[in-house]
Amino acid sequence: MTNPSIVYDRRTLLSAGLALVLTAAFAVVFVQQAGVMPTVIIASAMLGGLVCWLLTTARYPAHPERVIPVYAITTALLMVHILEEYVWDFGPRIGALTGTGWSQSEFVVLFGFVVPAFWILAGALVYVRHPLGNWIIWFIWCGMILGEPVHLLVFPFLEGGRYHYFPGMWTALFPLVAGLWGMTLLITDYRRDRDDAGQRAVA
Amino acid sequence: MTAHIAPTRRHLDAPEWVHLVLVISTLATLWCAGYIYLGDAIAAPVIVAGALALVGWRAVTYGTVPSPTLFPVYILALVALQVNVLEKWMGGYAAMLLSVIPDAFVASSIVFDGSIFVAIFGPGAAALFLWASLGLFLGHPLGAYMAWALFVWSIFEGLMPVALSLASNELLYVPGMATGVLPLAAGVYGIARLFRDSRQFHAAR
Numbered sequence: 001m002t003n004p005s006i007v008y009d010r011r012t013l014l015s016a017g018l019a020l021v022l023t024a025a026f027a028v029v030f031v032q033q034a035g036v037m038p039t040v041i042i043a044s045a046m047l048g049g050l051v052c053w054l055l056t057t058a059r060y061p062a063h064p065e066r067v068i069p070v071y072a073i074t075t076a077l078l079m080v081h082i083l084e085e086y087v088w089d090f091g092p093r094i095g096a097l098t099g100t101g102w103s104q105s106e107f108v109v110l111f112g113f114v115v116p117a118f119w120i121l122a123g124a125l126v127y128v129r130h131p132l133g134n135w136i137i138w139f140i141w142c143g144m145i146l147g148e149p150v151h152l153l154v155f156p157f158l159e160g161g162r163y164h165y166f167p168g169m170w171t172a173l174f175p176l177v178a179g180l181w182g183m184t185l186l187i188t189d190y191r192r193d194r195d196d197a198g199q200r201a202v203a
Numbered sequence: 204m205t206a207h208i209a210p211t212r213r214h215l216d217a218p219e220w221v222h223l224v225l226v227i228s229t230l231a232t233l234w235c236a237g238y239i240y241l242g243d244a245i246a247a248p249v250i251v252a253g254a255l256a257l258v259g260w261r262a263v264t265y266g267t268v269p270s271p272t273l274f275p276v277y278i279l280a281l282v283a284l285q286v287n288v289l290e291k292w293m294g295g296y297a298a299m300l301l302s303v304i305p306d307a308f309v310a311s312s313i314v315f316d317g318s319i320f321v322a323i324f325g326p327g328a329a330a331l332f333l334w335a336s337l338g339l340f341l342g343h344p345l346g347a348y349m350a351w352a353l354f355v356w357s358i359f360e361g362l363m364p365v366a367l368s369l370a371s372n373e374l375l376y377v378p379g380m381a382t383g384v385l386p387l388a389a390g391v392y393g394i395a396r397l398f399r400d401s402r403q404f405h406a407a408r
Contacts, residue, residue, distance in 0.1 A: 068274065072337035079330035086322060112325045113289040120282050120329065123336065124275035 012058050015131035019050050019139075026115075033106050034091070035098025045146045049139030053131075057186055060193035061129040062137065066185055068126060071137055074144065074178035075119050081148075081171040082111055088167035097158050137182065144179025148172040219266060222344045226257055241315050244300060244307035252359045256351035264397055267404040269347040274340050276396055277350055280357050280389035281332050285325070287360050287382045292321045294378025296364070303371045347397075354393035361387025 008016070023046040031039040085091070091107025119140055125133025151172035156163050230253045237246025291297075297320040301308055308315055332353050338346025364379035371377075 065271075068340050069337055072333055072340060076330050076334035076337070079326045079333060083322060083326040083330060086326060108292070108321055108325070109289070112321065113285055116326070116329060117282055117285055120278060120285070120333065124278040127271075127275045127278075 008054075008058060012131040015135060016050065016054065016058070018132060019046070019053075019135045022118075023047060023050070030110070033100060033110065034094055034102045035100045037098060038094055041147050041150060042143060045143035046139050048142040048146070049135060052142065052183075052186075053135045053138040056190040057134040057138070058131060060190055060197070061131070062126060062134055062186055063189055064127045064129065066189060067137065067182065068123060070178055070182040070185060071123055071126060071140075074140060074175050074182055075116075075123070077171070077175040077178055078119065078140070078144075079116065081168055081175055082116070084171045085168040086112060088165075090167035093159075093167055094155075097155075138186070141179040141182045141186075144176045145183075148176040148179075219344060222348070223261070223265075226253075226260075226345070226348055230254060230257065239312050241319075242307045242310060242313045244304050245315060248359050248363065249356075252356045253352055256348060256355045259355065259394065259397070260348045260351045264347045264351070264401045265344075267347070267401050268342040269339050269350060270400045270403070271340055271342070273350060273393075273396055273400060274336065276389070276393050277332075277336055277339055277353060280353055280386065280393050281329065281336075283382075283385035283389040284332075284353070284357050284360055285329060287379055287386045288321070288324045288328070290382045291364070291379040292317060292325065296320065296378040299367065299375075299377060303367055350393065350397060354390040354397070357386035357390030357393070361385070361390065 023043055026046065027039055027043045030042065086104075086108060089104060091102045091104050091111075095102030118136055122133045122136035122140065126137055127133075149172070151166055151168045155166040156169070159166070230250060233253070234246060234250045237249060295317065297315065297317040301315070332349065335346060335349030335353070339350050340346070360379070361383040364377035364383050368375050368377045368380070
């Protein structure tokens with residue numbers, strides 16, 4: 001007998017397929033521009049987000065009225081963080097570390113506009129409870145946990161010398177706080193929805 | 204004798220007129236800063252858009268609570284705006300501004316080029332409008348003003364490449380023309396929705 005709790009609808013499966021395609025496309029472009037290490041971090045957030053989403057809000061979509069305020073705080077703080085990275089040449093500094101020569105203009109196109117377009121669009125998708133939006137917010141919040149501490153704990157050491165400023169450092173941990181808050185919300189709401197559905201099934 | 208104040212969490216909610224004065228004060232400060240550091244060519248459209256948004260907010264939606272259904276429209280307008288700014292940046296819009304209207308950038312205090320343009324109108328504007336989307340979703344009065352500001356500014360961003368082309372006297376392609384219709388349409392639709400939501404709010408009371 002099929003367990004109904006692990007059956008996904010067609011729209012969810014299509015969104016999962018699109019998420020995999022987007023992850024693969026991003027990884028192929030990004031590894032050439034920025035190198036293996038940054039690609040592993042962000043692709044892990046995309047895949048980790050995919051797994052977390054499939055295990056939780058793919059079955060019971062996030063509640064927009066609870067999630068959107070934290071989403072708005074996270075993305076606003078994230079764009080401030082990207083602004084700091086841009087102003088102090090995060091892209092070229094990473095390019096120098098990995099030997100790929102990641103340029104400022106490549107950084108601006110990818111992290112100033114293309115990837116943020118998906119992050120921003122996720123707000124509207126979550127509002128209409130679309131599966132793809134639910135994946136993207138998981139991706140954003142997983143990315144905060146995997147990617148932001150690296151600015152303080154890893155990048156300054158990779159350049160050698162005394163512990164020093166690395167672009168993005170001062171604004172890295174604030175979106176992390178919002179990310180932890182958001183993930184907690186998603187998990188708490190998922191558990192409640194799952195238990196409610198279980199009780200309805202028993203009744 | 205001191206008044207007894209119970210140790211409890213308190214909430215601060217400013218009266219409506221404080222938000223109005225705050226918007227006017229912010230626009231005045233931006234006007235001065237924009238004039239000094241970026242020049243009239245950049246500051247004037249931003250201030251005019253902000254002032255028009257103020258008029259629309261005061262005349263149409265002031266005192267109403269913005270509908271959460273406006274949120275996805277706001278988000279789509281922001282994406283459209285960012286697509287347009289990307290085209291402008293990649294096509295060298297800032298350099299074209301400097302060449303078509305060089306007199307607007309001669310003051311020694313003005314520092315403007317493509318890198319300044321993308322910082323302000325790319326991630327900078329996105330951060331500001333995303334923060335404001337929180338206010339819009341929560342029904343804060345300033346969220347309603349920022350919705351007006353985003354939609355009016357989207358119309359300006361859509362039209363400015365055409366205006367610059369006309370100003371050049373050569374009907375050139377100006378970066379931002381190809382995708383200008385996206386923020387323009389989103390801005391017009393957003394303002395129509397603000398009018399409709401305001402009518403519905405008053406009808407429901």
